[in-house]
Amino acid sequence: MNKKILVIGPSWVGDSVMAQPLYRRLHQRHPGLELHVFAPGWTLPLLARMPEVAKSHLNPFGHGALRLVERWKVARQLARESFDQVIVLPNSLKSALIPLFAGIPLRTGFLGESRYGLLNDARELDEQELPMMVERFCALAEDKRAPLPRPIPNPQLSTDAATQRQVALRLGLDTSRPAVAFCPGAEYGPAKRWPARHFAELARRFANAGHSVWLFGSSKDKEIGDEIARLSGGSAVNLCGATGLEEAIDLIGLTELAVCNDSGLMHVAAALDKPLVALYGSSSPDFTPPLSERASVVSLNLDCSPCFERNCPYGHTDCLEKMQPDMVWQASQALLPALAAHPDQD
Structure with missing residues (x-):
């Protein structure tokens, strides 16, 4: 009989991407698996691009909301699916309540926040053995105390060429020139955001090299996007x-x-297998690196970083302020050799 597994997915977009190798591994271990994921609405577009996921279920609960009665109702709906197992990726107590309320017989996850009674396949996390988040996710696909198979495959998101063209046309984007994506936001906080003036200078260099520059982010990033577009003299959209x-x-x-x-x-971007320059300030590529063979990490590796703080504890954010655009331009040239024809543009 084919197995049916529910995964309680992460709340962050990046973590949701990094969960895909777990989904792939579950299919390897359980041929004919029907895999469902319970996740917040903003991550559902990612799940739609993952062929491993048969069905996604909306997690309507935000951070900090206990709402036990509502959780019970959602759990009873999930109970109708008759899952054989649930794998709980978040480490919070709340994330383990619905699997218990749903009566899922095997409940797997790492210990944390007093979840002993909620998980009956509880694992102790060895942070040195599993330093990367993707490794921690994938370890939950294995039997308890079984070694983690390596190497772990990189995440992959699917795209459709016709849909891509339609979206570009609707937004009036110039696709006659090669385009570069800039992602200047970081939901976690300012200590992960490279300054707008640096992005703007880099945008001018790409424009001078014949590239369009497209800025991506949520509505929370619109202000910094406007600043980059203004400082770049219109070089960035x-x-x-x-x-x-x-x-x-x-x-x-x-x-x-x-x-x-x-x-x-x-x-x-990494899951789309794009050549990628990843900028690290307060965080660490040792924990959440871009999972791609075509990524270059730029970091100053200052003594005070990584601090993993939302705001710089010293008030200067030198780890990003002192990361000059030329460093990022050189990393970009290494990934796109054609840029080397424009070494001195600024």
Whole structure:
């Protein structure tokens, strides 16, 4: 009899991308598997691009909302699916309540926030053995204490060429020139955001080299996108807030290169197998690297980083302020050799 598994998915876009290798591994282990994912609405466009996921279920609960009665009702709806197992990726207590209420017989996840009674296949996390988030996710596909098979395959998101062209046409984008994606936002906080003036200078260099520059992000990033577009003298088109995640996936898929802060869209670009320059300040590529063979990480590796803080504890954010555009331009040239014909443009 084929197995039916539910995954309680992550809340962040980047983490949702990094969960895909887990889904692939579950299919390897359980031929004929029917895999469902319970996830927040903003991550559902990602799941639609993952062929491993048979069905997604909306997680309507935001951060900090306990709402036990509503959780019970949602759990009873999920119970009708008769899952054999649930794998809980978030480490919170709340994320393990619905699987218990749904009566799913095997409940797998890492210990955390007093979840002993909620998970009956609870694992202890060895952070040194599993330093990367993608490894921690994939380990939950294995039997308890079984070694993690390596190497772990990179995430892959699918795109459709006809849909990509339609989205570009609707937004009036110039596709006659090669395009570069800039992702200047970072949901976690300012300590992960490269300054707008640096992005603007880089945009001018790409424009001088014959490239269009498209800025991607949510409506929260519109202001910084407007600033980059203004400082770049119109070299960048601000699409922050003008596209949903699904359209952003399509358009990034049309670009030749992406330059991204450590953000959800960085992981999207990596999963689209785009040449990628990833900018790290307060965070660490040791924990959440871009999962791609065509990525270059730029980091100053200052003594005070990574601090993993939302805002710089010292108030200067030197880890990003002192990361000069020329460093990123050189990394871009290494990934796109054609740019070497424009070494001194600024």
